[in-house]
Structure formats: C-alpha cells, structure tokens
Amino acid sequence: MGSTPVSRTEQRRRTQDRILVAARKLFAEHGYDRTTIRAIAAEAKADPGLVMRYFESKEKLFARIAVVDRQEALGGSPEQVAELLLAALGAKVTAEPAGALAVVRSMFTHPESAKEVREAMLAEQHQAADAISGEDADLRTALIGALTLGTVIGRYLLGLDGLRDASPEKITALLRQPFHSILHGDPEPDPSERPQ
Structure with a gap:
C-alpha cells in the first residue's frame, strides 16, 4: 500500500x-x-x-x-472583542513568544523591519477598531495594543518584579476590567473635576 x-x-x-x-x-x-x-x-x-x-x-x-496569527477573526460585541484580545494576551504570557521578542529587539535597530511590523500591527488594530466602532475606536484599540506590548516587554525583556513570575490567569484577570472599559469607551472622570 x-x-x-x-x-x-x-x-x-x-x-x-x-x-x-x-x-x-x-x-x-x-x-x-x-x-x-x-x-x-x-x-x-x-x-x-x-x-x-x-x-x-x-x-x-x-x-x-511578528504578528501572531489569530485563530478567530475579531468581531462581535465589545465584550467579545475584549475577551478575544485578553485570550491573545494570555497566550503571549503563557509561553515566551521568542519570535515576537526577537522582533521587538530588532525593531529598535532596523528601521525597515519596524516599518513592516508596524503595518502588520496596524492591520490588526484596524480590524479590532472596525469591530467595536465609535469615533475614537482607533485610539481605544491602540491603547489595548500598547497594554499588550508593554505587558509582554515587561514580563520577558525587562523581567519586572511581580509581572515576571505572575500566572497568566492573574495577569489577564487584572487586565480584564481595563480592557473592557477601554473597548466600551467608558473613561473614568478626572477626580479633580468631580464635585466636592
């Protein structure tokens, strides 16, 4: 046979x-x-x-x-988008994303690679912004991207105390409320502007 x-x-x-x-x-x-x-x-x-x-x-x-291929397309309600993005972050902090970290390191020394990575990240950001809509959707999804990137860099490149050894579940649990708040567009008022 x-x-x-x-x-x-x-x-x-x-x-x-x-x-x-x-x-x-x-x-x-x-x-x-x-x-x-x-x-x-x-x-x-x-x-x-x-x-x-x-x-x-x-x-x-x-x-x-540099950009992890998504198993699911970004779409649905802001709650669903937030959970998809939290799951993606959870995957990044569960196993060290060696390729992505190499990309981050190299982006600072090679401008052409940074340009290509930026374009790939922007495409993902625009997909998320289209899913949540609103006039500031690009800003909100960019903030989520910055939180995600900062978390990965802080955990693996900088080895920040607390973050380095935290469980993926703890990290995503602490970021759940901020992710949802940002994607819903519910900013907290400035405490100095609240009536006394």
Whole structure:
C-alpha cells in the first residue's frame, strides 16, 4: 500500500510553515541583522528562492512572524472583542513568544523591519477598531495594543518584579476590567473635576 500523494497546495503550505518556524528560531537566536534568507532556507530545508517567492523579502517575512496569527477573526460585541484580545494576551504570557521578542529587539535597530511590523500591527488594530466602532475606536484599540506590548516587554525583556513570575490567569484577570472599559469607551472622570 502506497502513501497518498500530497497536493501542490499542501506541499506549499508545509514549506511555508517550515520557513516560518525556521525564521522564528533564527530571528530569536541571532536577531534581524545576522539572520539571512539563506540561513532561514537551510534551516527550513527549502530553496532560498522559495523563501523570497512566498514572503517577498526578509522584512515581510520578519513582519509575518511578528504578528501572531489569530485563530478567530475579531468581531462581535465589545465584550467579545475584549475577551478575544485578553485570550491573545494570555497566550503571549503563557509561553515566551521568542519570535515576537526577537522582533521587538530588532525593531529598535532596523528601521525597515519596524516599518513592516508596524503595518502588520496596524492591520490588526484596524480590524479590532472596525469591530467595536465609535469615533475614537482607533485610539481605544491602540491603547489595548500598547497594554499588550508593554505587558509582554515587561514580563520577558525587562523581567519586572511581580509581572515576571505572575500566572497568566492573574495577569489577564487584572487586565480584564481595563480592557473592557477601554473597548466600551467608558473613561473614568478626572477626580479633580468631580464635585466636592
């Protein structure tokens, strides 16, 4: 009994997956500047031409690994969007996102990679803003993105006391109310402006 032949589409998907795994590993280990397309291809056991064909450039490949692919599209009520974003944050603080951290480190030293990552993050932000609507939806989703990025950097790059060793459940529990408040657009009034 022979094995079932693999379609070209499936072969392509498998090759792309191998390239993404190799890129995450090498960018995390060596940073953006010292990681080459040839090294990624060798790690993935793929032709360097395929890396360029599938991802176009090193910058675009770098951006692709910077943004975690969402299992679910962002949509629904602000409550549902908040919970999806909290789940994504929970995943990031459960297991160290080595590829994403390499991206963050490299963004500060390589402007082209930062441009591609920014575009990928903006696309995700706009998707969330479209889901929650409102005139300041872009600001609210940007604040959620900043909280998420700050939490990941504080936990893994800075090793902030408390945050470094906190359970993912505790982190998301403490951020649940702020995420919901921001996505609902319910700002707290300035205490100095409250009537005495």
